[in-house]
Amino acid sequence: MAKSKKQGGLGFKDISTFNDALLAKLSWRILKNPSCLLARCLIGKYCKEEDFLSIQASKSSSYGWKEQLRPYGPAPKTLKDLKVSDLMLANSTDWDHKKIDTILPFHKQVILQIKPSICNAPDEMVWLKSASGVYTAKSGYKAQGETTITEEAPVPETNIDWLANVWKLKTSEKVKVFLWNSLHDALPVGKQSAIRNIPLTSRCPRCNEVESVAHVLFTCSYAKKVWTLAPLAWRFDPSPVITTRNGQETLRLIPSLHPTGVGPGTLSASICWDLWIFRNHLVFQKRDFTPEETLLKATREAREWTISQDQLPKPQSHANRIAQDPTLDPNRTCMYTDAAWNPESRCAGLAGPSSSHSAPDTSLTSPLMAETLALRSALNSALHRGINTLLIRSDSQNLINLVNAKGRHLEIASLLNDIYLISSLFADVKFKFIPRLDNSRADYVSKQALLMYQT
Template structure:
């Protein structure tokens, strides 16, 4: 098989019908950024680059996902089409391209394309459980769990096509200043929706003329990407760039992670957006009656900061 274009492979990964954590995992695979033993040996974190399951001398990402006897057995037991000659390639990119192009290769058959990313994720997860916890799951159990995870995610994603976002701004005493709620449809993953809510909150505070604002999000990954502590996912780059630009032009604005348990107010506002009959955003300068008891319950967990807490519900 010819070596596929890495750009084409990356684009296909982000178009897969799967969860954001799987997109990120596969993106790390393509960029050789997973802690396979060979990678850890290469950067001198460990001296042993072997596969602990089969003792292969060089445990690469391709070995873990496709060439290890355990991985080969998982693929063989799955309903996914095997390679024409029955042999996995020694190229990770060729193997990934093949399993991600099954629907193109078998347009008139059930290619089980949606299952592929979940099988890859489960093989990786089971490798880690075996290595760090001594748990050895049977290959058939891995296939069954991948099928279960896929079905659960597909069902949940259908329910999440209609999403609500909400944010609230409060002064240092916890008193509500403003709140916003909006209903969206077909936005994408929860982290994308969270980023949209945060962007809207930042833009609103700028328009209202607030100079010192701490923005709190319950997505630790999103907070790290915005603050440059984690590489930005390609799918989120446009909106992250807009957020960071707004922050750079408003130096007293900052974004921090804050547990959802300490910001139930924004969560309640996002849920209220489900009742909206259209997608027109709503802003509140007077506290609505349905929010009073939640604001009061949140007050003990607030610090002495001006804050805006965005949230999303899907």
């Protein structure tokens, strides 16, 4: 149950793992904010003579402090003093391909995808498991959970899409939990009673066959009559259904007929729920219902739930409007930037700083990185030209929003640092998003640069 819903669990937190994630947050605070009161107290008590990353826990250290100092594996002796700068060309921030091939050949592609700063931005510690590079207890818990899963004994892979088959269905939460139990064969049917040596009959109370979860929901003669009467867009034949998973994956894709007023998967989930409820009525209360009554109740419940969801207040969404520029300042230089990225070759054509200039770049992990390189190139070129006031326009809304908010993004962290440093050297610089149609010339130039590089 401590696994995520995507992995087939219920998303409960493992207390021990979550405790480790919270303790790791203390370590992150000591590293990133050593001037805070908590960091000063811990460093003053435990790190008087050594650095936090090299200190060893003493026998008198508290449990919480010992948990901060878990050991890491040592580097090879010949490379223990190796620095990132040792993999670069002399007096440059460009990677030395020959050194990388000699020292770290298996990691060459990953290294080349890192774009070092051209402004000598200071080094900083980042957390690799979050997009912003900042440690959070949530990302730490997730990282520890991934490590635990790899260390555990492998379990048989079921290949069930838990989100699609259960958690994203448009139905009530109790029905979702019921479907989750049914896919895990965790319902108290006769077959499970026999496996656990519980002295109860393992036979179906309706047809006297061995009662499994798939039998109750699909292959029982009673269930077959219900599915035959169900107002689905096309007929569902439960006879060939072997497992609950087969039936669920088929039913969630079948839409309901128009008069029912419910979407795909909602009615079928409700029918499964009521098949189980009426089975329990028969077993424990000796009350039997006809297939028509079961279907009528399931349809009514599905429709009532759908109507109740439609009546809930929905958040108002305001259409994104592009702010119109005021009258352009004739003294302000305007530049257009764009990038064209090929996901197969991981190459990109960059357009900027002027609409007639283009340049290729390689080993790029995403179009966002390509757009950021084009923006940095435009800023750097404008600075060398002696431009003081600048307006840069780009059709990458994510990038423009990130730069205007002075945000962080792990993938392009060094590039953003360069952009912020170079921007501070201008008297005034602005970044504005424009639609692709208004950036057609830069778009054409970037695509031509990519095409020329590939050919």
